[in-house]
Amino acid sequence: MSENKLTITAICGSLREGSFNRRVLKAMEELASKHWEIHHVDLSTIPLYNSDIESQGDPQSVVEFKESIRKADGVLIVTPEYNMGIPGVLKNALDWASRPSKSSVLIQKPFAIAGATPGSGGTAQSQAQVRQTLLAMNAYTMAGPKILIGSIHEKLNETTGELDDESTLRHLERFLTAFEEWILVFKQTQK
Ligand SMILES: Cc1cc2nc3c(=O)[nH]c(=O)nc-3n(C[C@H](O)[C@H](O)[C@H](O)COP(=O)(O)O)c2cc1C
Helix, strand or coil, X not given: CCCCCEEEXXXXXXXXXCCHHHHHHHHHHHHCCCCEEEEEECHHHCCCCCHHHHHCCCCHHHHHHHHHHHHCCXXXXXXXXXXXXCCHHHHHHHHHHCCCCCCCCCCXXXXXXXXXXXXXXXXXXXXXXXXXXXXXXXXXXXCCCCEEECCXXXXXXXXXXXXXXXXXXXXXXHHHHHHHHHHHHHXXXXX
């Protein structure tokens, strides 16, 4: 990995193969490719949180998930909204990562949240819940700019299915730059 690149762990809150949120993440990855080394985590391998399982030692997928967050300069979450809230798979993974609570890998970790939906609300309520969850876990979540993409299905290339709406891409660029600056604040204070 290039020494100057930031290490970013990327979490998609959807398990769906054709996920719109995964496409937004892909667009971000392409825009940030010169500055970021992105490590994707697969939430589908993380079991439901159960302290009986945890007390016997974290399952391998959880070990790898936590390690990916621990090593990252920042964590990017791109998530759908389910029933006006956070998708269960995402909340479950964050619950695992929040343990042990006094020394979890989430503490003081810079985060940024984004989301997309075919609906009009742009995942605002889901993102608010993710923010609240991360606050409880003592993570440092960037306040803004916010990425609330509504009508995502109308912003994709008809042939490739990739996000190609110019105004959305420019907004993503501003978001990515702001996240880099947010991460650097904490990198500098940790020196
Ligand atoms: C259980 C369920 C609940 C949903 N609730 C909402 C919702 O509250 N708000 C919203 O904007 N979209 C909602 N949707 C629609 C999702 O935004 C849509 O399925 C989206 O494509 C999911 O993201 P993905 O494409 O990244 O998988 C819901 C979808 C499901 C399956």
